[in-house]
Amino acid sequence: MNESLGRLEFNFPWRSYQANLLRNFDRHISDNHFHVIAPPGSGKTILGIEIIRRLGEKTLVLAPTLTIRNQWEDRLQSFFTKSKAYESHSFNIKSPHDITFATYQSLHAFYKTFEDKNDYYSFFEEHNIKTLVLDEAHHLKNEWWNCLIDLKNNNPFFVVALTATPPYDSNRTEVSKYFTLCGEIDDEIAVPDLVREADLCAHQDFVYFSKPEGLEINFIVEYRQKIADFKDKLLNDDVFVSFIKQHRFFNQPEACLEELYSNAEYFSAILIFLNACGVAVERHKLEILGFNKKETITFPTLELEWLEVLFQNLLVDDRERLLKSEPYLLSLEKELRKIHVFEKRKVNFIGEELLYKSLASSPSKLKSIVSIVASEHESLNSDLRCVVLTDYIRKEFLNTDDNKIQTVNKIGVIPVFQYLRAYFLNKEALAVVSGSLVIIHKAILEAFNLIENCDHFSFTPLQVDNAFLTVGSKKKTKNSIVSIITELFENGDIKVLVGTKSLLGEGWDAPSINSLILASFVGSFVSSNQMRGRAIRKDPDQLNKTGNIWHLACVDSTVLNGGRDVDILRRRFEAFVGVSNSNRPYIENSFERLQFPEQILEEDVETLNLQTLKNANNRNNIIKKWNNAIVKGTHLTKEIKIYHLGEIAYKKQKRIYYFDAVRFFVAELSFTILLFYLEFILKNTHVVLSRGMTYFLYTFLTALLVSFGYKLYKAVTLYMRYGFLDKKIKKMGEVILNTLFELGFMTTDMSSIRIESKRIDNGDIVCDLLGSNPFENSLFSNALSEIIEPVKSPRYLIVKTNLFRRRLNIENFYSVPEIFGDKKANALVFQKYWRINLGRNKLFYTRHVEGRKLLLKARLFHVYNAFKKVSKQVVVWR
Incomplete structure (x- = not known):
């Protein structure tokens, strides 16, 4: 050493x-x-x-x-x-x-x-x-x-x-x-460990929704209408339909199988588009791809995502192979550019980037910040220590007076400051700090002077409000301007501080922060979590401190899920471990823990915000929820959540299947067969006398099958597709776990590990590996996700099939997880445990011709879920 x-x-x-x-x-x-x-x-x-x-x-x-x-x-x-x-x-x-x-x-x-x-x-x-x-x-x-x-x-x-x-x-x-x-x-x-040890304070994330302004609403509606009109026109465009029908993938699939195998989405988009136009897909083309003559292929609806795949390939990825049609492709490109769908070699019909920029920086969020600060001040009064973090300074709005405040149309340090200056009553407590601009109220000059001699600085009144002063440094001082502002904030002279995330988002330490508003829309999950960390530190001077972290989202009323701004927020919450808002609190890293409805509609915004402000003001309840949730676990672990994707709500669907698959067998079928049996005997007594009992029984069974066979078929099919999925997921987990142990990935004793799989109230299924260390847990959850998610491009494919399944059109295709697919010997170990737990199967190597054909077939079978979130890895406290 x-x-x-x-x-x-x-x-x-x-x-x-x-x-x-x-x-x-x-x-x-x-x-x-x-x-x-x-x-x-x-x-x-x-x-x-x-x-x-x-x-x-x-x-x-x-x-x-x-x-x-x-x-x-x-x-x-x-x-x-x-x-x-x-x-x-x-x-x-x-x-x-x-x-x-x-x-x-x-x-x-x-x-x-x-x-x-x-x-x-x-x-x-x-x-x-x-x-x-x-x-x-x-x-x-x-x-x-x-x-x-x-x-x-x-x-x-x-x-x-x-x-x-x-x-x-x-x-x-x-x-x-x-x-x-x-x-x-x-x-x-884990964060819960730190909260339990009082090294982090109890805290909660809150989301404050806003409605887009009139101009933004008009922009969104017009954009959506342009896309809808383009789609309708395209479906009736004989020239485009003819162009797609002549594409080599559709016209000569036999000659380009390798390309089809490597770009199944492109081929799928072609078939789905032509199907939407009413063009029949010849059976032999599907047989080339591995489908047999009796299999029924149901194409999904032509969603905008499929149009994106189609045009991204036509205009970018596949363009070199379509040089003969370049003039026509150029005309399509110009048409897409006119409606802002094609920018920087990227096709986007959903409008994610374009609409997200509009909603993420919506000035409606400035009003949200004022409402939050006012509510927090009313709740905490002199104890309030609020920080608003955003991306840009926006100095162009520095001289905007109160009469023109509504003209501010961008989020930034100065726009936030101007709104708070105009609408927040406690103006003396407001300040701005950034790398190039510092603003304080003249009421705190005396407190400033106690920290650092004011003679070392210049103070210039703002043009629009001379009660506020911009601060400049005349000479080098022992304390930097940031440290002076921080001390004023810690002392309570400043209660609301607006700054840039680049200056205050990481490395800056002010333990007294008890309210943080994240008005940033640039950056990753990482930077969001770093900013969030400013508010959850403990404060030695406030032992019962709680931290409220506020997230802002502007709702897109033209889509049911709230739009891209809300969707980005949902994804960012994957980096935030926190306590739920439910009556029975739990700790995990998902947006769902906030208990918002799945569909966030514009008409619900005000009601949701009022409830959120009420929850935020009840800080004692935040502490109580953490205390109740922490005792339910000892460590963070990953669990797999498999979403219920049925169009009918799970509980209603469960009721339907219950009557179809259970009551049908137990009650209706028994009673109906009894009546059928009595009626059959009465009508066919002569058969018994003339032909014998054996002939009578054959006749009875034949009539029974004709009368009830279809109902029986439907019930069995429903059961095989739907019944006991949580048990099936557990068996998949057993396959993974046994394979991991045999291949030497696990170091924890097998007797201390167990798999838990259950269906929760909304129909989702959650699966946990209990007793493992974090590394083992990560290997398990990653592998299970790969099996459950739609097939992409695994090296090995497991096909669960038999004659009965093929007849019912219930063949299943599963990816062999990447961790086992690197070597054939490892894939065979996986197959062995699959056979033990889930029955007969076949293993295919997808890099050979036969395997690639089967891989394309598997991907087409999963085409319905190509753009859906099928499963998710959630970090939970267990």
């Missing part, structure tokens, strides 16, 4: 969740990686220093900002030394010490100074640096990634990755790169 690192020692007792994490450290580091998820307030930096101490090797610590880099050195001196006397550290990557603190940007700049990259690798070898700590590893950008992965691939490091939120919302390539560098997640400190 390095001598100077050996002298470090943590000066305080470990919190219980920190001790649990460190207890498993030796096992996790065995692969030279230690990847930990730890929320703000969990002592992530302190844990990182302890890990450095235990590894005992010279270390490079990388952080995303100078502020966070400096926090590492501060925590080292404050918590691991007696008198802040540790000197074996450096901030200069060119002159490393036993511990070197640097930023990702400085490493990248250092990397670029080496023409010969071998000299770059040798530098770290010569200085004997063997531990690499990646703090807030989700910040890695492409250019930073290159110098790090190069370093890791050429030098044997211990890699310690610490993050509050992995970048799950990034594209698959970025996520893969992230885990390649950081390793699989070894352990996680």
Whole structure:
């Protein structure tokens, strides 16, 4: 062990969740990686220093900002030394010490100074640096990634990755790169652990909905109408229909099977479009793709998503193969551009980006912020510490007076400030802080002067309201302007602070925040979670502090789910673990925990907002809900939720199937057969006398089958499609679990692990793996998701079929999960356990001709759910 690192020692007792994490450290580091998820307030930096101490090797610590880099050195001196006397550290990557603190940007700049990259690798070898700590590893950008992965691939490091939120919302390539560098997640400190230990305060997420302004509504309605008109025109456009009928996929499918196999969505879109136009699809074309003569293919409705797939291929992906039709394609392109459907080589009929930009930055949200701040102030009075975070400053609105406030049409720091200045009664408590603009009320100048001499600053009255002053610095001061504003906020001189997320969203610490309004619409789940973390820190001066986190959404009245703005919010909640709003509280990471209706309609907005404000004001109830929910679990685990996708509501459908499949057999069938039997005997007594009992029984059974066979067939089909799905999901789980154990992926004792699968009230099914560690749980949930989701492009395919199933048209196709599909031997182990738990099946390798044909058939069978959310991985406290 390095001598100077050996002298470090943590000066305080470990919190219980920190001790649990460190207890498993030796096992996790065995692969030279230690990847930990730890929320703000969990002592992530302190844990990182302890890990450095235990590894005992010279270390490079990388952080995303100078502020966070400096926090590492501060925590080292404050918590691991007696008198802040540790000197074996450096901030200069060119002159490393036993511990070197640097930023990702400085490493990248250092990397670029080496023409010969071998000299770059040798530098770290010569200085004997063997531990690499990646703090807030989700910040890695492409250019930073290159110098790090190069370093890791050429030098044997211990890699310690610490993050509050992995970048799950990034594209698959970025996520893969992230885990390649950081390793699989070894352990996680859960938010409920921190709330239970009072290291985070009780908190709740709230959503305040707004209605779009008149111009926005008109824009949305006109856009939707243009799309509908285009679709109607297209379906009756003989030229376009003829063009699609001449496409090689439809006209000569035999000649391009490989292309069909690799782009099933494109082929599906062609068939679905032609079917919508009334064009018959010849049977032999479907037989080429693996369907037999007796199979019935029902095409789904031509939704806009299928038009997107069709035109994305025609105008972009497949355009080079359609050069003969270029003039016609150019005319289609111009037509789509006119209705704003084709931009930057991307076809979008749904209008996600166009309408999202309109709704996400809707000025209606400015009114929402005023309502929230007014309600919070009425509830908390002098205790209010509210922060509004947004993306842009928007200085162009700085001189907007009260008479023109309605002309403000964008979200930003100054628009929020102007609305609050005009409509919030407690103006003295309002301030603005950003990198280039600071505004305070003149009423707090005296308090400002107590912190830093006002003579060091310039104060210029605002043109529209001279009670507010812009603050400028005359000379260098011991306290930065941000730290002064922070202290004024902490002291209560400022109660409502409006700022940019770039300045206050990460690294900024103000424990007194008890109300946070996220008026940001730019950025990822990661940045949202980082901003949210500002409000859930405990406040030593307010032991019963609760944090309200406010999210804003503008409702699109033209769609039932609330529109893209609401949908983005739903997805962002996957990064937020919190307590539910239900009477029986639970803890999980979904939007559903807020108990909003599935369909958010414009006419419901006011009612929903009133109830939300009422819930937010009852802060004692938030504490109560956390206390009640925390005792129901001990750790976070992933569960798979399989959605009920029937068009009829589950409870109603359940009732229908109950009468069809149960009462029919038990009551109706028995009674009807009895009557039928008596009537048959009365009418056919002569048969018994003349032909004998055997002939009579054959005649009876034949008549019975003719009379009741169809009902029996329908009931059996319904049962096979619908009955006991939760039991079937559990069996799939058993297949995965047994395969994981046989292939050596599991380290937990099998006797302590069990699978639980059940149907909940709304018809969804949830499946949990209980007793496993986080890594095993993640492997299990990922594999089960791959089986349940519509077939995409697995290397191996399981087909559950037999003669009876084929006759009933109930063949089932399932992907062999990627973790088992890398080798045939592994896929055969999976097949073995599938046969044990779920019966006979066939395994197909989809990279050969026969397998690719079957894969396309499987994907067409799943075409109904191609754009539906079939399942979801939910993080729950169990």
